[in-house]
Amino acid sequence: MSTIVSVDTSDIRFPTSLQLDGSDAMNPDPDYSAAYVRLVTDAEDGHDGHGFVFTIGRGNDVQTAAIDALAPFLLGRDVESLLADMGAVWRELVWDSQLRWLGPEKGVMHMAIGAVVNALWDLKAKRAGLPLWQLLARMTPEEIVDLVDFRYLSDALTREEALDLLRAAEPGRAEREAALFADGYPAYTTTPGWLGYSDEKLERLCHEAVADGFSQIKLKVGGDLDDDIRRLRIAREAVGPDIRIAVDANQRWDVGSAIEWMSHLAEFDIAWIEEPTNPDDVLAHAAIARGVAPIPVATGEHGGGRVMFKQMLQAEALQVLQIDATRVAGVNENIAILLLAAKFGVRVCPHAGGVGLCEAVQHLSMFDFVAVSGTREGRMIEYVNHLHEHFATPTDVRDGVYRAPLAPGNGMEMLAASREEHTFRGEFALRG
Amino acid sequence: MSTIVSVDTSDIRFPTSLQLDGSDAMNPDPDYSAAYVRLVTDAEDGHDGHGFVFTIGRGNDVQTAAIDALAPFLLGRDVESLLADMGAVWRELVWDSQLRWLGPEKGVMHMAIGAVVNALWDLKAKRAGLPLWQLLARMTPEEIVDLVDFRYLSDALTREEALDLLRAAEPGRAEREAALFADGYPAYTTTPGWLGYSDEKLERLCHEAVADGFSQIKLKVGGDLDDDIRRLRIAREAVGPDIRIAVDANQRWDVGSAIEWMSHLAEFDIAWIEEPTNPDDVLAHAAIARGVAPIPVATGEHGGGRVMFKQMLQAEALQVLQIDATRVAGVNENIAILLLAAKFGVRVCPHAGGVGLCEAVQHLSMFDFVAVSGTREGRMIEYVNHLHEHFATPTDVRDGVYRAPLAPGNGMEMLAASREEHTFRGEFALRG
Numbered sequence: 001m002s003t004i005v006s007v008d009t010s011d012i013r014f015p016t017s018l019q020l021d022g023s024d025a026m027n028p029d030p031d032y033s034a035a036y037v038r039l040v041t042d043a044e045d046g047h048d049g050h051g052f053v054f055t056i057g058r059g060n061d062v063q064t065a066a067i068d069a070l071a072p073f074l075l076g077r078d079v080e081s082l083l084a085d086m087g088a089v090w091r092e093l094v095w096d097s098q099l100r101w102l103g104p105e106k107g108v109m110h111m112a113i114g115a116v117v118n119a120l121w122d123l124k125a126k127r128a129g130l131p132l133w134q135l136l137a138r139m140t141p142e143e144i145v146d147l148v149d150f151r152y153l154s155d156a157l158t159r160e161e162a163l164d165l166l167r168a169a170e171p172g173r174a175e176r177e178a179a180l181f182a183d184g185y186p187a188y189t190t191t192p193g194w195l196g197y198s199d200e201k202l203e204r205l206c207h208e209a210v211a212d213g214f215s216q217i218k219l220k221v222g223g224d225l226d227d228d229i230r231r232l233r234i235a236r237e238a239v240g241p242d243i244r245i246a247v248d249a250n251q252r253w254d255v256g257s258a259i260e261w262m263s264h265l266a267e268f269d270i271a272w273i274e275e276p277t278n279p280d281d282v283l284a285h286a287a288i289a290r291g292v293a294p295i296p297v298a299t300g301e302h303g304g305g306r307v308m309f310k311q312m313l314q315a316e317a318l319q320v321l322q323i324d325a326t327r328v329a330g331v332n333e334n335i336a337i338l339l340l341a342a343k344f345g346v347r348v349c350p351h352a353g354g355v356g357l358c359e360a361v362q363h364l365s366m367f368d369f370v371a372v373s374g375t376r377e378g379r380m381i382e383y384v385n386h387l388h389e390h391f392a393t394p395t396d397v398r399d400g401v402y403r404a405p406l407a408p409g410n411g412m413e414m415l416a417a418s419r420e421e422h423t424f425r426g427e428f429a430l431r432g
Numbered sequence: 433m434s435t436i437v438s439v440d441t442s443d444i445r446f447p448t449s450l451q452l453d454g455s456d457a458m459n460p461d462p463d464y465s466a467a468y469v470r471l472v473t474d475a476e477d478g479h480d481g482h483g484f485v486f487t488i489g490r491g492n493d494v495q496t497a498a499i500d501a502l503a504p505f506l507l508g509r510d511v512e513s514l515l516a517d518m519g520a521v522w523r524e525l526v527w528d529s530q531l532r533w534l535g536p537e538k539g540v541m542h543m544a545i546g547a548v549v550n551a552l553w554d555l556k557a558k559r560a561g562l563p564l565w566q567l568l569a570r571m572t573p574e575e576i577v578d579l580v581d582f583r584y585l586s587d588a589l590t591r592e593e594a595l596d597l598l599r600a601a602e603p604g605r606a607e608r609e610a611a612l613f614a615d616g617y618p619a620y621t622t623t624p625g626w627l628g629y630s631d632e633k634l635e636r637l638c639h640e641a642v643a644d645g646f647s648q649i650k651l652k653v654g655g656d657l658d659d660d661i662r663r664l665r666i667a668r669e670a671v672g673p674d675i676r677i678a679v680d681a682n683q684r685w686d687v688g689s690a691i692e693w694m695s696h697l698a699e700f701d702i703a704w705i706e707e708p709t710n711p712d713d714v715l716a717h718a719a720i721a722r723g724v725a726p727i728p729v730a731t732g733e734h735g736g737g738r739v740m741f742k743q744m745l746q747a748e749a750l751q752v753l754q755i756d757a758t759r760v761a762g763v764n765e766n767i768a769i770l771l772l773a774a775k776f777g778v779r780v781c782p783h784a785g786g787v788g789l790c791e792a793v794q795h796l797s798m799f800d801f802v803a804v805s806g807t808r809e810g811r812m813i814e815y816v817n818h819l820h821e822h823f824a825t826p827t828d829v830r831d832g833v834y835r836a837p838l839a840p841g842n843g844m845e846m847l848a849a850s851r852e853e854h855t856f857r858g859e860f861a862l863r864g
Contacts, residue, residue, distance in 0.1 A: 026532070062541065066494045102494065102543075104683070106539050112494075153686075155715075255587040280537075283743050
């Protein structure tokens with residue numbers, strides 16, 4: 001028996017805006033931040049549960065306050081019974097009728113639930129002595145579907161259909177786990193492509209990406225069409241014809257402008273167009289997908305939750321589904337989304353970067369490969385080489401692939417010294 | 433010249449759960465609450481700007497913190513220039529790149545922007561000496577479209593189309609204003625229909641609703657089918673065949689269960705089915721609308737924002753559009769939604785009740801009648817007789833209609849004594 005004795009939160013911010021790292025058409029000056037939570041128990045094993053919500057600066061205090069608001073649900077609770085039924089934990093938090101009013105299932109309160117759910121998964125994985133991906137991939141199909149709330153999903157995916165999918169993927173789990181250890185999981189890099197970088201820096205980083213073994217890079221677009229054409233020409237010449245180049249508009253366009261703008265970029269052989277418009281606009285994404293075909297549309301890093309992803313799939317509004325480790329209500333909801341993607345036969349290429357997102361989301365893709373979709377075909381996890389040094393178990397990306405993490409936990413634990421040093425104490429600019 | 437010298441926020445909660453007022457299939461025990469903001473200036477006119485976000489209890493502290501996070505955008509700003517370009521204010525807040533990450537355009541941070549925008553409108557209306565509806569209804573079509581952000585709307589409504597709509601409604605503004613003063617704006621009442629009420633109380637309140645002159649009542653459904661049938665039979669017998677009865681499932685169902693359940697209620701001549709499923713599920717609402725026709729589908733009180741409403745209209749997913757005064761980013765965004773509804777020819781019947789929502793939203797319907805849609809046909813504003821005594825200018829609902837408010841402002845100003853008395857100092861139950 002052990003209980004949760006403390007829900008420690010921290011408002012952690014890195015002043016990344018000073019270098020224009022992470023600059024794009026909509027986010028000129030992000031300060032990569034984490035609304036961080038650490039669940040402390042009175043067990044003698046020394047294990048804490050870590051989780052966070054990634055934000056880009058202002059408002060990280062609000063996000064932290066939202067996590068604080070969940071502390072009464074956790075303090076004094078029996079850890080073993082919480083961890084034994086993580087599906088029940090998810091429902092208890094997401095369906096709290098009063099908190100639900102603040103979303104429902106979207107925005108600050110929903111992401112706060114995600115931080116807490118992820119922290120509990122971290123604790124569960126550490127107690128099991130397994131990395132999260134392996135803990136999940138060793139659960140039975142019945143145990144996995146019990147994590148998922150199928151309410152609102154049944155017109156696209158029932159519990160029974162999900163069970164069938166998972167059972168069909170049971171044979172070969174061991175071989176795929178071995179394949180992960182042998183080959184890792186493909187990565188692509190966004191490091192070269194931030195809008196704020198000079199042409200020289202872009203070209204140099206493109207060469208480096210190829211040298212580092214990446215088979216896909218991504219460029220931010222949508223600021224200025226002539227700039228985009230010039231930068232894509234530089235990038236295509238630097239990487240050659242065999243490296244894929246995706247582009248990311250970060251919600252910049254309406255339907256008409258997306259289709260028009262992309263018609264000017266198509267000559268550069270575009271791997272996908274990411275976030276062409278508002279992330280909740282299913283019908284607009286569907287119209288854009290028809291208008292820019294055969295270029296695939298990718299979206300999801302700002303997808304409000306499972307109901308939005310369900311609709312994106314139903315409407316054929318995306319061809320590349322981008323989960324994010326901290327946008328939805330944690331591991332459980334991302335499993336629901338992975339199951340939906342598998343049902344619709346759509347590939348999943350997670351959003352990462354930021355701070356700690358690579359560390360976190362790799363577990364979900366590896367679980368998906370072993371136990372859900374059973375394939376890495378056409379799939380890859382975003383990679384950006386920022387801020388990994390602050391994590392207890394930083395990603396190991398070599399030769400263009402994520403190496404399977406071995407350390408117990410969900411990957412989200414930030415070093416105590418980093419948390420202390422980067423706890424926000426005011427300042428940074430109000431506006432960019 | 434005057435400046436904003438203080439952004440005062442309060443976490444105000446009423447323990448309504450004790451009486452089961454407001455109980456429905458998803459919200460068994462709401463504590464009606466307001467994350468409240470008062471903008472104070474150094475002008476000698478004594479006018480403050482008041483706004484709030486309505487919530488149902490837990491999390492009202494988080495919502496209040498989100499409003500606090502906007503104070504740096506307002507403190508020290510020149511009031512005259514802010515009020516002179518409210519479109520610019522909206523864009524500045526909604527498009528702040530760092531805060532935007534927390535939505536975008538949905539959830540806690542978006543509603544916080546709404547509170548601040550509404551408080552500025554309150555100040556603007558008080559300075560003009562006009563009730564908000566009249567201030568808006570006297571603006572030119574050009575001034576009105578300048579309030580609206582058409583980004584993401586252009587596949588359904590352009591600025592030029594909105595201008596045409598508003599210009600077409602210019603003739604007759606004076607007559608419709610006079611008609612409002614003469615006849616008011618129709619109301620319907622939800623007072624009888626809360627799930628937690630006994631059959632006797634339901635029957636008594638149905639009789640009272642008819643006696644009070646309402647031509648529509650609304651019952652909560654979705655808890656238990658047999659209960660719903662029994663309660664609808666009681667209500668229909670009490671009100672007779674000529675009073676409309678709408679039902680509200682508060683997001684209880686999936687597509688299949690919504691259609692099946694409603695097939696059992698159709699015999700009671702249902703005016704609309706409200707919130708049958710997840711409020712962001714455009715495709716599910718469209719499927720339900722097809723499945724329950726000719727019963728209209730109503731939704732919107734939890735609609736994340738203008739992009740969701742646009743899609744609901746594009747997909748013919750709703751036949752009754754329910755705006756809410758505090759769910760979206762304030763007056764400006766609700767004007768965008770009213771324009772979309774006018775474009776698609778869909779009637780608007782606002783959500784109200786809660787605390788202060790009736791006081792606030794009546795201004796939007798009256799503005800719509802005078803200057804946008806030009807009609808009250810089939811339209812009515814929800815009314816619940818709760819908590820009006822706490823407001824400086826409470827609604828005047830008589831003979832089943834909202835009387836046009838005359839007092840300057842947006843109606844959201846809560847009495848100082850009520851704010852003080854109901855400032856939350858802890859306790860209430862953690863869970864229902």
